[in-house]
Amino acid sequence: MTNPSYDRRGPAFDPMAMLPRLLRGRTVGVAMAGALVLAPLPVHAGPEATPPPEDATPPEGEPSPDDPVQRAMEAYRSGTDNYNNARYEEALADFREAASLYASPDFQYNIGLCYEKLEKYEEAIGAFTAYLRAKPSAEDRPNVENRIEQLKVQRDRKQREDEEAREAEKARAAEEARAAEEARAAAARAKEPPVVIETGPPPGRALILGGSALAGVGGVLALGGGIALGVLARQRSLDVERAQTEGNPDELSFAELQQLEDEGKRFEGIQVGLVAAGAVVGVTGAVLLALGLRKRSAAMNGDGSAARARLLPSATGVVLTGRF
Amino acid sequence: MRTHDTNHRTASQRLTVGLLLLCGGCYTAELDPELTGLFACDEDDDEASTPCPSGQTCVNHRCENADALPSLTVLAPEDEESLVENVSDVLMGMPQGPAIDVILSFQGSLELSSPGEDHEFGEGHVVVYVDGDERLVIDSGDIGATMAVEVQVPPVAGAHRFVLQAVRNDGLPYDNPEATATRLFWLESPVTRRPFVAVKSPWPGTTFGPEDQTIEVELATLNFDLVDPSNTKVEGQGHAHIHYDEGFPMCLQNPACDGGYIGIIGQSRTTEVTLPPSGAQAAELTAVLRHIDHSAYGLPFDCDPTVPGPLDLCMPVFETIEILRVED
Structure with a gap:
């Protein structure tokens, strides 16, 4: 109208x-x-x-x-x-x-x-x-x-x-945030010592270490204690034998020879005890060591599921290495 | 090759260690307490320490079988036996004439053998000393049974001493007490029959330490009775004074002689006296007879030997022995 x-x-x-x-x-x-x-x-x-x-x-x-x-x-x-x-x-x-x-x-x-x-x-x-x-x-x-x-x-x-602009803006903002985060992480990595991340202990490591230690201790106990006390016991034995067979050139009294004999037998007893204890400890250690080595060998041959991976920082980021 | 050598050495070392452990490091000796002449000992050891095994005794610093110890016992002359012989007496001038043969009878336990052989416990020879001088060596015969030998004794009236010593083949005297036998006896003149005194203990040559100490002195007398002091002089009776390291007999004529007086012996024949401290040296112990009233006993009876004058006119009756003061 x-x-x-x-x-x-x-x-x-x-x-x-x-x-x-x-x-x-x-x-x-x-x-x-x-x-x-x-x-x-x-x-x-x-x-x-x-x-x-x-x-x-x-x-x-x-x-x-x-x-x-x-x-x-x-x-x-x-x-x-x-x-x-x-x-x-x-x-x-x-x-x-x-x-x-x-x-x-x-x-x-x-x-x-x-x-x-x-x-x-x-x-x-x-x-x-x-x-x-x-x-x-x-x-x-x-x-x-x-x-x-x-x-x-x-x-x-x-x-x-x-919408596309917003999406693009969001993507750009996210990219900028990620870049900033990476920059911060890189700066933090530059300050901190390299970090090695083990995904898990080597298989059988505890057994190997423990077994080796026990075997060593047992060996030292058996050999060191056994030899040292054996030498002492043997020396007493030689002293008593020489006194009885060579006319007691050291002019030892009966009491002194009795003391030598007592010491020799005591050393021998301790020697036997040490050797036995060392043998037990050493054998235990050897068994543990063998078990550990066997476990490691199995893992290395792929029979087991154990795999060792290492996460290492690098100039370009992080590198994952491993043994399978 | 290097690896092979290393392995070889390692195997050798292991073998050595194993052998050490298995047989080399063990106590294998077995002490045999029945062995004799083996274990060292010291006679000065405290008896409570039992230096020797049971059944053994310390002889010459070795533990020996107590049942096989060398031992000697004098059978004759008897203890303090007076043998009247044709001997000289100072009252008759200087000693004259041949030595007197005295029969020495003894027995013991010793396998007699010649000196110079290797030592074997229980073997050896017997040396006879007369008044401190070696006079006879007995290296043969059987002393398990009684042995009698003639021993020449100086022809002097007074006390004489036999010492019989069991000696090892190597010349070392057995030092167990049983290996030494002593005997004090008298020789007297049938003419004089005068009193004598002798120190029976300690034996001449006994050693003492340098410190002051109490010892027991025992006297023997011939023709003289030891009685306790009283007021009346009696011929043939009296007591003895003990002097230490005085110059008898001349000391009697010196009023200072009493400075060495250390004891008196009466009827008991023994007393304890104290030796003064001394350096390592020989010392004299003198027993001199006194009248009951403590005046010096002289020969002849009524003379006083403390009055200066010729001693052969008034002879005191005394004996001086030598003891040794040695360092510990």
Whole structure:
């Protein structure tokens, strides 16, 4: 439906004159009451533009600065000017102000245009949809609907692009965080001594070490103690024998020889004890050692599941080595 | 090759160690306490220490069979036996005439053998000393039975001493007490029959330490009765004074002679005297007869030998023996 007031506007007061490109040939009609210019209507001046109410018309020849229509008109003009100068945010604010002062679906159309320029497609679609809802019989409805569809396409594309950008940003942030973490780890590794991480003790190690130690102790006990005390016992024996067979050249008394004999027998007893104890300990150690070696051999031949892996730091990171 | 040699040495060492352990390092000797002449000992050992095995006695620093110790016993002359012989007496001037043959009878346990052979315990010879001089060596015969030998004794009236010593083949005297036998006897003139005194103990030549010590002195007398002191002089009776290291007989005429007086012996014939401390030296021990009133007993009876004058006119009756003070 055409707004009659739109058609009645004069060329001097045709705020829509500056909007042909904006409105794509549409004319904007603003119904003004009296001698005062009509309240500026939205740049959209469709045939169904709603005229300002009668009671909103100020007294003729003296428009009130507080008149909402007047203020809407001023906001409309400012919005149009900003729009033409590609100041879309300011234009959007002006059109929103105008819409708040004067209810016209055309302002929603203009708001939609600003949102479109600002690539706020969802808001643009909302504004155009509000325009069609408020003006169901709009002549340009097919065009507007078509525009809405295009906006949806653009919206979706933009959403995808935004999503991809966000994903890319997240990936970039994650990469940066990982790089930072690696840098910190590298710095920490540079300060700390190399760490060797053994995945597990060598198989049979405890048995080998324990067995070797026991075998050694047993051997020392048996050989060292046995030989030392055996030598002592033998020396006593030789002393007593020499005294009895060579005429006691050392002039040993019976008591002294008895003492030598007692010492010799005591040393011999201790010797036997040490040798026996050393043998027991040594054999135990040998058995443990054999078990340990057998276990290690089995592991080396792959009969067992044991594998030895070593995790070593290197200049390029971490190197995993192992014996299987 | 190097590896082979090393292995060879290691095997040898192991074998050596094994042998040491198996047989070389054992006590194999067996002390036999029945062996004699083997174990060293010392006679000065404390008896409680039992330096020798049971049944053995320390002889010459070796433990020997106590049942086979050399031993000697004098049978004749009898102890303090007076043999009246034609001997000289100082009262009759200097000793004159041949030595007197005295029959020495003894027995003992010793396998007699010639000197110079290897020592064998229980074997050896007997040396006879007369008044400290070696006079006879007996290296043959059987002393298990009684042996009698003639021994020449100086023809001087007074006390004489036999010492019989069992000596090993190597010349070392057996030092067990049983291997030495002593005998004090008298020779007297049938003319004078005068009193004599002799120190029976200690035996001449006995050794003592240098420190002051108490010893027992035993006297023997001939023709004189030892009685306790009293106030009346009786011929043939009196007591004896013991002097240490004085110069008898001249000392009697010196009032300072009593400085060496160390004891008196009366009826008991023995007393304990204290030897003064001394260095290592020979010392004299003198027994001199006194009248009952302590005046010096002289010959003839009524003379006083303490009055300066010729001693052959008033002879004191005394005997001086030599003892030894030695360091420990």
